[in-house]
Amino acid sequence: MLQNTQLVLISFLGWQGSVPLALALLIAGIGVSIVALVVGTLRIHQLRRRLAHRL
DSSP, X not given: XXXXXXXXXXXXXXXXXXXXXHHXXXXXXHHHHHHXXXXXXXXXXXXXXXHHHHO
């Protein structure tokens, strides 16, 4: 992360700003992790409900 300090332009949902590349990558990684956690949790919940209805 210490090597990726150059500023990059970020545009997201109408917002624009310049942030260090390392920070942009960190935020993107955290965002992807949250989305994967939510989708996985919903899927597990769906499968558990299907299993409960079959028993």
